[in-house]
Amino acid sequence: MxxxxxxxxxxxxxxxxxxxxxxxxxxxxxxxxxxxxxxxxxxxxxxxxxxxxxxxxxxxxxxxxxxxxxxxxxxxxxxxxxxxxxxxxxxxxxxxxxxxxxxxxxxxxxxxxxxxxxxxxxxxxxxxxxxxxxxxxxxxxxxxxxxxxxxxxxxxxxxxxxxxxxxxxxxxxxxxxxxxxxxxAAEAGHNGGHGSLxxxxxxxxxxxxxxxxxxxxxxxxxxxxxxxxxxxxxxxxxxxxxxxxxxxxxxxxxxxxxxxxxxxxxxxxxxxxxxxxxxxxxxxxxxxxxxxxxxxxxxxxxxxxxxxxxxxxxxxxxxxxxxxxxxxxxxxxxxxxxxxxxxxxxxxxxxxxxxxxxxxxxxxxxxxxxxxxxxxxxxxxxxxxxxxxxxxxxxxxxxxxxxxxxxxLGEARVEHAPDEIDEEGPVIIAGIGRFGQIVNRLVRASGFKTVLLDNDMEAVQLMRRFGVKSFLGDPTRPELLKAAGIAKAKILVVALDDPENTVKLVDYVRRNYPDIHIIARAYDRHHVFDLYQAGANDIVREMFDSSLRAGRYVLERIGLSEYEAAQAEQTFYAHDRLTIRELAKHWVPGTPASENKAYIARARELEKDLETALLELAEQKDQKSS
Missing domain, CATH: 1.20.1530.20 (Na+/H+ antiporter like fold)
Known part of the structure; x- marks a missing residue:
């Protein structure tokens, strides 16, 4: 032993x-x-x-x-x-x-x-x-x-x-x-000479x-x-x-x-x-x-x-x-x-x-x-x-x-010739992944015309198989945007996979077409700051809305009514939008947030404001119930 x-x-x-x-x-x-x-x-x-x-x-x-x-x-x-x-x-x-x-x-x-x-x-x-x-x-x-x-x-x-x-x-x-x-033979296998079954x-x-x-x-x-x-x-x-x-x-x-x-x-x-x-x-x-x-x-x-x-x-x-x-x-x-x-x-x-x-x-x-x-x-x-x-x-x-x-060798990408764009619409959607597809379905189902652009051949072919016309090409290229009618469009939705290309596209469109409304998808808070400075009007963080909805469900199951949970969700949403605008003023590109003292101090103040706002909601609930 x-x-x-x-x-x-x-x-x-x-x-x-x-x-x-x-x-x-x-x-x-x-x-x-x-x-x-x-x-x-x-x-x-x-x-x-x-x-x-x-x-x-x-x-x-x-x-x-x-x-x-x-x-x-x-x-x-x-x-x-x-x-x-x-x-x-x-x-x-x-x-x-x-x-x-x-x-x-x-x-x-x-x-x-x-x-x-x-x-x-x-x-x-x-x-x-x-x-x-x-x-x-x-x-x-x-x-x-x-x-x-x-x-x-x-x-x-x-x-x-x-x-x-x-x-x-x-x-x-x-x-x-x-x-x-x-x-x-007796010696075959793992039996070491002892008989085998x-x-x-x-x-x-x-x-x-x-x-x-x-x-x-x-x-x-x-x-x-x-x-x-x-x-x-x-x-x-x-x-x-x-x-x-x-x-x-x-x-x-x-x-x-x-x-x-x-x-x-x-x-x-x-x-x-x-x-x-x-x-x-x-x-x-x-x-x-x-x-x-x-x-x-x-x-x-x-x-x-x-x-x-x-x-x-x-x-x-x-x-x-x-x-x-x-x-x-x-x-x-x-x-x-x-x-x-x-x-x-x-x-x-x-x-x-x-x-x-x-x-x-x-x-x-x-x-x-x-x-x-x-x-x-x-x-x-x-x-x-x-x-x-x-x-x-x-x-x-x-x-x-x-x-x-x-x-x-560098990038081994296969380049495809861009499509000739023969349609225009009030809404241009750049990027037709999961995010862009949902936006497109909602807008089209509501009776508005969209122009879909993407540089991914498979994504374009997939949309065409479902009867949705889309165009192959790099949305960051100025000539492609002009062909898609960017000068007449009212809204540009930027839903590209590459964060850098997203910022690049928003910055170009804002400088050259100042009247268009830009809605952009962001990956995280720092990407939000980049897009904010580039000139995006509405910025949607990829996981924010789904996480917020999940939090509301938690509140409903833990004891709040649907109305109270919705109120808490709306309060958090409004405060977060304020927080993003405030923190963007203190954010320094290239500097980690953990090393930015002004950013950290303002973030702590805003977090206390959020706690205060949610506590006031709870107190109002208690007063009504009493």
Whole structure:
């Protein structure tokens, strides 16, 4: 017991210290876990041979990960993405595998070993790439979406790869007996020579096939018909921990069933996840299993780091770094040509090429599995572990290279020729996002004509599909405003997405068309001050009115009548308009409000005035009730 507590303390302390530091440095949690394992294993020697046994337990985190990936992959969404998954992602996995397999064969490895190496190294790091894309705000770019499609394909490809690797085993794998039955070596799997439970051992091949199909069918049918009654039964107990117990039971039970029929537990978990993707209990399962998945995966990566042969690296660091760079170059070339074939250009193309060029965490999983099956020799497996880890460590440098290239390439926007505007109206609306659309609907429904302008082709096409005529073009351009009839219009509504362009447009129109009434959308109070100084007549903060209405609902539910809540809302609204005008006099552009003493002093005075006004309303209510 003492030894267990000591080891648990070491592993947890290493993770708690190393992972946040790695995240702060932008290296990602996976590299943090690897670094933690390297420190407590090869460097300081706090842990030893027990990491191998612990790794078998921690691999269950991979099973949970694939179950959660399945939960995210609704069958309908998978079908909608089929072209990118099979095309972009499928070609990347195929050609990367062939290229790396060819390099391994050129180094003298047998084709079975070379193919296993190619499969393991062809997969990129989902954890590092998705985290980096999210942190840099690149997920919704063309390159980000293409990268996500490839990563999704790779995650799915792990399933057939795990099922295929046993066919490459030269010893210790499944063998066909003379009577057509399935035989397995005693050393296969994680059982360390102790017998294994199996429903198919010694059975003829046709019986194994039938039992396997029956097991898969049972998982699908159970996911469709049994989970709802089970969750309702658990819900009736009013015990929160039972949800967690049921979620664990689903994953553990499916994994055990897959093991009984000789299939990968990860395959069954993934299949069950896809089946349950449409279930109303999907989010409940995710929230219950995510902590276990994160800890077990972290533990897995720590054990990988602790098991790395640092003496091997010190013996030939140049060779290993060179091989890691070779993997990156080989995958980068494949990604470059595949991306080119699918129409990626400029910055999106380089993000796709550089972002996915490393090997990934699933490579550790496939190497561990290949080693257990005796597909890849232990010595070569240790070398490949180092190569994968080094390629992941190089990944932040690849994103730095992308940032430098991105600055040199500049904005990769597709310019469209502006429409010829053949209509005029008393109201011009610049920007037809959610805000502009609602304004337009209200004004048009009230019988007034509007002219809609926007530089977003998709937004213009969407409005036209609904029968609303709109014009493509940059509303900040003077010639476009003239064509739209700005000289005759009575009102300009500025609802652009870019705050700077909003101020720029208001300032230009106010200077050149002083009689027009300008209504502008603002993002925050400071943006209000900019628009106020630029000359906008009415300024609407994006969240102000909806927040004010929500506050009124709170007052109604907490005890005020509808009339009293409305009075409080109106008082706050009027006071806020006064506050904005007063604070605008003290606001200094470029100076933070927290450093502007006059601004802060006036804001405090106005806040006291608001409290006084609302208290007077409450006193009037009390006087009437008495």
């Amino acid at each position: 003492d030894a267990f507590l000591y080891q648990a303390s070491i592993y947890l302390a290493a993770a708690v210290i190393a992972v946040p530091i790695a995240a702060r440095l932008g290296l990602g949690s996976v590299l943090g876990y690897l670094a933690a394992g390297i420190l407590i294993g090869p460097v300081f020697g706090f842990v030893g041979s027990e990491t191998q046994d612990l790794q078998h337990f921690a691999e269950f985190g991979v099973v949970m990960m694939l179950f959660l990936i399945g939960l995210e992959l609704e069958p309908r969404a998978l079908w909608a993405m089929r072209h990118k998954l099979l095309g972009l992602g499928g070609l990347q996995v195929l050609f990367s595998t062939l290229a790396l397999m060819g390099a391994a064969m050129a180094a003298g490895e047998p084709w079975q070993v070379s193919l296993a190496i190619g499969l393991a190294l062809s997969l990129s790091s989902t954890a590092i790439v998705l985290q980096t894309l999210s942190e840099k705000g690149l997920m919704q770019t063309g390159g980000g979406r293409a990268s996500f499609s490839v990563l999704l394909t790779q995650d799915i490809a792990v399933i057939p790869i795990l099922a295929f690797l046993p066919l490459l085993a030269t010893t210790g794998g499944p063998q066909i007996g003379s009577d057509g039955s399935i035989q397995r 199996s429903l198919v051992e010694g059975m003829p091949g046709w019986a194994v096939t039938l039992i396997t199909i029956a097991a898969v069918a049972f998982i699908i049918l159970a996911g469709i018909y049994l989970t709802r009654p089970l969750f309702r039964f658990i819900h009736a107990s009013n015990l929160r921990e039972m949800y967690t117990a049921l979620a664990l039971l689903i994953v553990v039970g499916i994994s055990f069933l897959m093991t009984l029929v000789g299939l990968s537990p990860a395959l069954g978990a993934f299949l069950a996840g896809v089946v349950l993707a449409n279930s109303e209990f999907r989010h409940e399962l995710e929230s219950d299993l995510n902590p276990f998945k994160g800890l077990l995966l972290g533990l897995f990566f720590i054990t990988v780091g602790a098991g790395i042969n640092y003496r091997l690296f010190l013996a030939s660091p140049g060779d290993l770094i060179g091989l890691a760079l070779l993997v990156i170059v080989a995958k980068g070339l494949v990604l470059y040509f595949v991306g080119r074939a699918f129409g990626l250009r400029r910055r999106a193309h380089w993000l796709f090429t550089l972002g996915l060029a490393q090997a990934g965490e699933f490579g550790f999983v496939l190497l561990a599995f290949s080693r257990q099956l005796n597909v890849i020799p232990p010595a070569l497996s240790e070398k490949l572990l180092l190569i994968i880890a080094l390629s992941m460590l190089i990944t932040p440098l690849l994103f730095i290279a992308y940032d430098l290239l991105s600055k040199r």
